[in-house]
Amino acid sequence: MNLLTQKIQLAKLAHARSGDKADWVDFGLFAWNAAGYAVLAREVTAERVQAHFAPWLPGQVECWTLPNILAIKLVLHDALQGGGARNLRLDNLGKSMAAALLRMEINVNADELAACLAAPRVGWWGEKT
Amino acid sequence: MKKSIRVGAGLGFYGDAWEPVLASIERGGVHYIASDHLAELTLAILQKDLQRDVSLGYARDVVPMLVALWPAMAQRKVCFICNAGGLNPSGAAAAVRAAFAAKGWAARVAVVTGDEVLQQVKDLSPTHMFHGGSLDEVRDRMVFANAYLGARPIVSALQQGADIVITGRVADAALFLGPLVHELNWNLGDEAPATPQDLNRLAQGLAVGHLLECSGQGSGGNFGSLQAWKAIPDLAHIGYPMAEVSEDGSAVIMKAPGTGGRINFDTVRQQLLYEVHNPSEYFSPDVVLDMSTIHLEDLGQDRVRMTGATGHPRTGQLKVVGGYRDGFKAEVTWGFSWPDAYDKALAAVEMVKSQLADKRVPHEALFVEFPGLNSAHGALAPLPQGQALADLNEVWVRMVLRTRDKKAADGFGRLFPWMGLSGPAYTCGFHGLHNTSELLGIWPALIDRSLVEPNTRIEMVQT
Numbered sequence A: 001m002n003l004l005t006q007k008i009q010l011a012k013l014a015h016a017r018s019g020d021k022a023d024w025v026d027f028g029l030f031a032w033n034a035a036g037y038a039v040l041a042r043e044v045t046a047e048r049v050q051a052h053f054a055p056w057l058p059g060q061v062e063c064w065t066l067p068n069i070l071a072i073k074l075v076l077h078d079a080l081q082g083g084g085a086r087n088l089r090l091d092n093l094g095k096s097m098a099a100a101l102l103r104m105e106i107n108v109n110a111d112e113l114a115a116c117l118a119a120p121r122v123g124w125w126g127e128k129t
Numbered sequence B: 001m002k003k004s005i006r007v008g009a010g011l012g013f014y015g016d017a018w019e020p021v022l023a024s025i026e027r028g029g030v031h032y033i034a035s036d037h038l039a040e041l042t043l044a045i046l047q048k049d050l051q052r053d054v055s056l057g058y059a060r061d062v063v064p065m066l067v068a069l070w071p072a073m074a075q076r077k078v079c080f081i082c083n084a085g086g087l088n089p090s091g092a093a094a095a096v097r098a099a100f101a102a103k104g105w106a107a108r109v110a111v112v113t114g115d116e117v118l119q120q121v122k123d124l125s126p127t128h129m130f131h132g133g134s135l136d137e138v139r140d141r142m143v144f145a146n147a148y149l150g151a152r153p154i155v156s157a158l159q160q161g162a163d164i165v166i167t168g169r170v171a172d173a174a175l176f177l178g179p180l181v182h183e184l185n186w187n188l189g190d191e192a193p194a195t196p197q198d199l200n201r202l203a204q205g206l207a208v209g210h211l212l213e214c215s216g217q218g219s220g221g222n223f224g225s226l227q228a229w230k231a232i233p234d235l236a237h238i239g240y241p242m243a244e245v246s247e248d249g250s251a252v253i254m255k256a257p258g259t260g261g262r263i264n265f266d267t268v269r270q271q272l273l274y275e276v277h278n279p280s281e282y283f284s285p286d287v288v289l290d291m292s293t294i295h296l297e298d299l300g301q302d303r304v305r306m307t308g309a310t311g312h313p314r315t316g317q318l319k320v321v322g323g324y325r326d327g328f329k330a331e332v333t334w335g336f337s338w339p340d341a342y343d344k345a346l347a348a349v350e351m352v353k354s355q356l357a358d359k360r361v362p363h364e365a366l367f368v369e370f371p372g373l374n375s376a377h378g379a380l381a382p383l384p385q386g387q388a389l390a391d392l393n394e395v396w397v398r399m400v401l402r403t404r405d406k407k408a409a410d411g412f413g414r415l416f417p418w419m420g421l422s423g424p425a426y427t428c429g430f431h432g433l434h435n436t437s438e439l440l441g442i443w444p445a446l447i448d449r450s451l452v453e454p455n456t457r458i459e460m461v462q463t
Helices: A034-043 A046-053 A097-102 A110-118 B019-027 B040-052 B062-076 B089-103 B118-124 B152-159 B174-184 B196-212 B265-272 B341-358 B406-415
Strands: A005-009 A014-021 A024-031 A061-066 A071-076 A105-109 B004-009 B032-035 B079-082 B108-113 B142-147 B164-167 B242-246 B251-254 B288-290 B295-298 B304-307 B310-312 B317-337 B365-369 B394-403 B427-431 B436-448 B457-462
Touching: A005 A110, A014 A097, A014 B265, A024 A034, A024 A097, A024 B265, A034 A071, A034 A105, A034 A110, A046 A061, A046 A071, A046 A097, A105 A110, B004 B019, B004 B174, B004 B196, B019 B032, B019 B062, B032 B062, B032 B174, B040 B142, B040 B317, B040 B436, B062 B079, B062 B089, B079 B174, B089 B108, B089 B164, B089 B457, B108 B152, B118 B142, B118 B317, B118 B436, B142 B436, B152 B164, B152 B174, B152 B457, B174 B196, B174 B242, B196 B242, B196 B251, B196 B265, B196 B288, B196 B304, B196 B310, B265 B295, B265 B304, B317 B341, B317 B406, B341 B365, B341 B394, B341 B406, B394 B406, B406 B436
Parallel strands: B004 B032, B032 B079, B079 B164, B108 B164
Antiparallel strands: A005 A105, A014 A024, A024 A071, A061 A071, B004 B242, B108 B457, B142 B317, B242 B251, B251 B304, B288 B310, B295 B304, B317 B394, B317 B427, B317 B436, B365 B394
């Protein structure tokens, strides 16, 4: 057993897409398999995601879990300077913001990380990545 | 044999490609195409067109798209439903009729109107759906307000024999739900009360529409991931998603043979949650969808079966998207090369701030970002440290002024040229001398459906 805890980026265990509604950006965050989902469901909370975005966008965060599709749904408020049609950023719709979520660091121990990476990806047909 | 119907994705936004739609018609065996041309932002763009010319205000790509697709559609009796009418569905239909007349083509085009609610919104003053603000702050500056209509007018248009249905602000997924209700005899609940089984079927149909409304995003496009996106084949020839939907609501998501992209558990679920808030309460004009009971089964060969969506009764209200004038922006982008590129960009920003103060330029904000360094992720993007930052090959800085004063925006670019000879050295590119555009704020709100739905009209146009 190796229970030594390490920090990894979400990108290592999950994929994600972001979208916009008015001034809110929403994220779908998806584990590649059930082992990964167990880690995400434990580590990705509204409070931690809010703390992750706070240095840039200190809005409120809401969070829902969807074990049926191994996913977490997140919404970040006050994320687009009032909305896409008035946002001055180049990425005025927050299309790249899911990648900013994938930068977030979570805690895993060596055994569970190995289990997540060894389990097959549910929807993947053996493609090499 | 159990009846089923095959619907395919049209465009996912104003400006999307229609070659994949042709593939679905010619090789995918679809009976219907539903095409979503309207994002929140699109109505803002169309409003600017309408101000310039009252015959515009619709998504103009509808005309060349239908001209390109109609011969294949007519041959296979495929019907087409789209919300390309935007703020002027009758104008869109007139443009399509003119283009079809020039070709000598005969088609029955249904025009759906009644989503326009600007006056009602001004009178009723609904609060902002997200932050609860009062409409008083923006009422005088409102330029459009449209309610999201549901599937009913589309069903009616199809019952009247329409080949093409052009609507204004119909909810994206309802464009797909309409033909499913029409063909599979589902109960929308406006004549007889919807049973739980009816609601679950509608929920499945809505989920299908949601999976298809963003074109290639439902078949492997925009697949946000580390490395994995590379495994999705041939995006240049992507096939848009299609769905075979049975009477009981169960659906198989697929795409036309010989096209690129990928339909699997991962690409489908990434789209399922796109632009969703509470996934157990995905509101629509026709049904409230609970996604937490959905089961996705990857069948392989670009096929995913979806079952299990739960439906709850629709509410008494419709969502409205309103837009109001919200000042102007002007932007300038400027590049500096090594050495000290980052420091020179920072120095240039300070010089511009000093000029804005000297000239007392009225403005609400000067927004600064560094494309290539932090424009995507702001403070979450780690900058190179120490000497690595000083040694960057080049740094671009983008400065954007937000102001209520159009003259201030028009004059922003003139604060810069002097620095070409009198500012920091090794500038390597500049643009934005004349770069004013109007900003629009979005006002999402709720309105009683009884104030909107009686005004819905369907006009049949024979080309």
